[in-house]
Amino acid sequence: MKDTAPRLLKTDFPPLHRTELHTLQVNLGYLCNLSCTHCHVNAGPKRTELMTRDVIDLLLQFIDAKKIQCLDLTGGAPEMNPHFRYLVAEARARGVEVIDRCNLTILEEPGYEDLAQFLADSGVYISASLPCYEEANVNEQRGKGVYQTSIEALQRLNRLGYGKGGGLKLDLVYNPNGAFLPPPQASLQAEYKQQLLAHHGIEFDELLTITNMPISRFGSMLMSKGQLESYLTLLKDNYSESNLGGVMCRSLISVDWQGHVYDCDFNQMLEWPMQLSTTDSSPLGDLLASDSRKVHLRDLLQRSLEGEPIVIGEHCYGCTAGQGSSCGGALE
Numbered sequence: 001m002k003d004t005a006p007r008l009l010k011t012d013f014p015p016l017h018r019t020e021l022h023t024l025q026v027n028l029g030y031l032c033n034l035s036c037t038h039c040h041v042n043a044g045p046k047r048t049e050l051m052t053r054d055v056i057d058l059l060l061q062f063i064d065a066k067k068i069q070c071l072d073l074t075g076g077a078p079e080m081n082p083h084f085r086y087l088v089a090e091a092r093a094r095g096v097e098v099i100d101r102c103n104l105t106i107l108e109e110p111g112y113e114d115l116a117q118f119l120a121d122s123g124v125y126i127s128a129s130l131p132c133y134e135e136a137n138v139n140e141q142r143g144k145g146v147y148q149t150s151i152e153a154l155q156r157l158n159r160l161g162y163g164k165g166g167g168l169k170l171d172l173v174y175n176p177n178g179a180f181l182p183p184p185q186a187s188l189q190a191e192y193k194q195q196l197l198a199h200h201g202i203e204f205d206e207l208l209t210i211t212n213m214p215i216s217r218f219g220s221m222l223m224s225k226g227q228l229e230s231y232l233t234l235l236k237d238n239y240s241e242s243n244l245g246g247v248m249c250r251s252l253i254s255v256d257w258q259g260h261v262y263d264c265d266f267n268q269m270l271e272w273p274m275q276l277s278t279t280d281s282s283p284l285g286d287l288l289a290s291d292s293r294k295v296h297l298r299d300l301l302q303r304s305l306e307g308e309p310i311v312i313g314e315h316c317y318g319c320t321a322g323q324g325s326s327c328g329g330a331l332e
Contacts, residue, residue, distance in 0.1 A: 004220070005271070007232075008315050009313060011312060014244060016310040018249075018250055019250045021306070022068065022069045023068070023253075024070070024072065024252075025072040025253065026073055028050065028075055028080075028087075030043045030049045030075065030257070031075065031077065032080065033080070033106055043075060043076040050081050059297070070099065073099060079112065079115055088124060098122070099124070101128075102128045102129070104130065105150055107153040116156050127173055131177060133196055133199075140177065158170075169205050172208070174209045179212075208327075232317070234321070243332065246324060247324075249319075253274070253300075255297055265327070267311055270313070270315075273294040
């Protein structure tokens with residue numbers, strides 16, 4: 001797979017600094033039942049990286065120490081980590097909001113038949129990927145048969161009370177299936193709601209539009225097609241300064257399956273570690289993929305991150321282009 005990281009290192013993106021930390025985003029491993037073309041994690045059924053129980057207990061210690069308000073679980077398919085339910089139960093017992101970034105199809109996999117019920121009983125907020133309301137587009141991006149399985153999973157969630165405007169929140173996530181920006185979130189949400197209700201009787205709360213990042217599997221595809229430079233130009237040409245205040249990296253940290261810390265999930269996939277202002281001033285290029293220089297979650301138990309600089313690159317224009325993009329959807 002071609003690596004876009006060297007091309008993203010040099011940037012004129014504006015400096016960013018952290019505000020108060022309230023979200024802990026955790027990648028529980030790269031194992032997934034799907035291999036999507038837009039995946040910035042390069043996850044799949046053959047990946048073996050999974051967070052251990054020891055690291056998960058450290059997460060809970062960090063949640064207690066920092067009074068974390070939100071635990072955002074990603075993967076791969078985060079539900080495939082054998083300690084997923086333990087972590088969810090412990091976090092919910094502490095009153096922490098838990099987000100499960102679910103690919104929907106996992107809810108229909110053998111051995112996971114009771115997963116949807118567990119999520120409902122635990123009051124977990126589900127943010128579910130559905131890159132289009134049309135079958136052909138979804139299957140092209142995610143694999144044959146994924147659309148129908150996703151529809152069945154959404155219908156199951158609706159029966160449990162998800163997406164009805166009550167306490168069980170169900171949001172859908174749209175990613176473009178090519179080298180272009182998402183359309184306006186509000187109008188696309190209205191279209192999704194009309195189509196899914198009319199054809200499948202499905203309801204959901206909000207649609208979140210997320211810009212594809214030029215890294216990992218999607219970045220490699222861009223390079224193979226000779227589209228990387230034009231896509232980076234597209235992101236920069238649509239830069240909006242008003243989005244800077246809402247980018248997720250200012251109030252979130254991203255933790256990999258081993259417990260190393262990054263400024264965001266995208267930097268994690270690039271292996272660009274968090275840099276603390278008082279401990280290491282080495283150039284970012286010297287820090288890449290160097291485990292000995294990576295910040296670990298245990299290093300932050302007694303440390304405030306407010307005011308710390310955020311590692312930036314050319315891909316950061318993806319979060320500020322057009323209507324903006326974050327794990328919570330459009331910023332404008």
